Amino acid sequence: MQATVYRSTGSWYILKNDKGEFLNARLKGKLKIKGITSTNPIAVGDVVELDEDAEEDSFVISKIYDRKNYINRVSPHNKNLHHIVASNLDQSLLFATLKDPKTSFGFIDRFLVTSEAYKVPAIIVFNKCDLYTDDEQQKFEAAQQRYEAIGYKIMKMSIQQKIGIDAVKNLLANKITLLSGHSGVGKSTFINEVFPELLLRTQEVSDWSGKGLHTTTFAEMFDLPTGGSIIDTPGIREMGLVDVPQHELAQYFPEMRAVMNNCKFNDCVHYNEPGCAVKAAVNDGVISEERYTSYLTIKDTIEDKLY
CATH class of the missing domain: 3.40.50.300 (P-loop containing nucleotide triphosphate hydrolases)
Known part of the structure; x- marks a missing residue:
């Protein structure tokens, strides 16, 4: 039976099935999700498969379907x-x-x-x-x-x-x-x-x-x-980025993404490289200085790992 996760408390989950019924369920053993390693294997919004647990008179989550995002x-x-x-x-x-x-x-x-x-x-x-x-x-x-x-x-x-x-x-x-x-x-x-x-x-x-x-x-x-x-969701004090390497960060600033292909070097990180189209756009007022400064601040907080 398919159901959608509506609430997660860490060990038990409240889900809603296709009939509109709310059910309680827990994880079946050590559920592993391909490509996802996180503190919570199941999140609110997930569509999952439920199996009945006759001994516990409840349900267990046996599968998670692919996430759209x-x-x-x-x-x-x-x-x-x-x-x-x-x-x-x-x-x-x-x-x-x-x-x-x-x-x-x-x-x-x-x-x-x-x-x-x-x-x-x-x-x-x-x-x-x-x-x-x-x-x-x-x-x-x-x-x-x-x-x-x-x-x-x-x-x-x-x-x-x-x-x-x-x-x-x-x-x-x-x-x-x-x-x-x-x-x-x-x-x-x-x-x-x-x-x-x-x-x-x-x-x-x-x-x-x-x-x-x-x-x-x-x-x-x-x-x-x-x-x-x-x-x-619970209030967030800080928004730490996950799996965003330094060399990809500019792609997630729409105004930088629009001009970065014009940079002289393919590996430009838009800091001190010559022929940088992003810095030129900042100087011309096309990209705001506030957003560019924010980009540099975020970039400096990302560990420079090899990807």
């Missing part, structure tokens, strides 16, 4: 391992805030690189716009111009003031959408707007640290009344 990150517990956030996605929504808490543009760019690497279309939702001073408004407008120029959809929303909520909701219909971002940016509050009956726990941002507090412990999928599903 997935979002991956460095494990928060071990930087040498990685963790699959969710799989089989149509799009990802990154919730970002310019204050209470502040989302860095470096974090945003890392998320976009990950989405590009795993072929998941990404949308950035700037929440809490009711808190903007003139300074935050200018930062938002600059970010909107910067990201929309390279093809990303930018949304502005305030759940408290009921601004832009319907526009974000309309993006979700008939799609499987990953919701991600730091703790405290409003993911759970937004889900409570979409599903008032769920009453997900929400917490205020920590006064002493300015950082969000974790409210979601496990990734979980919810079906939308309009069709499609959303996957809520």
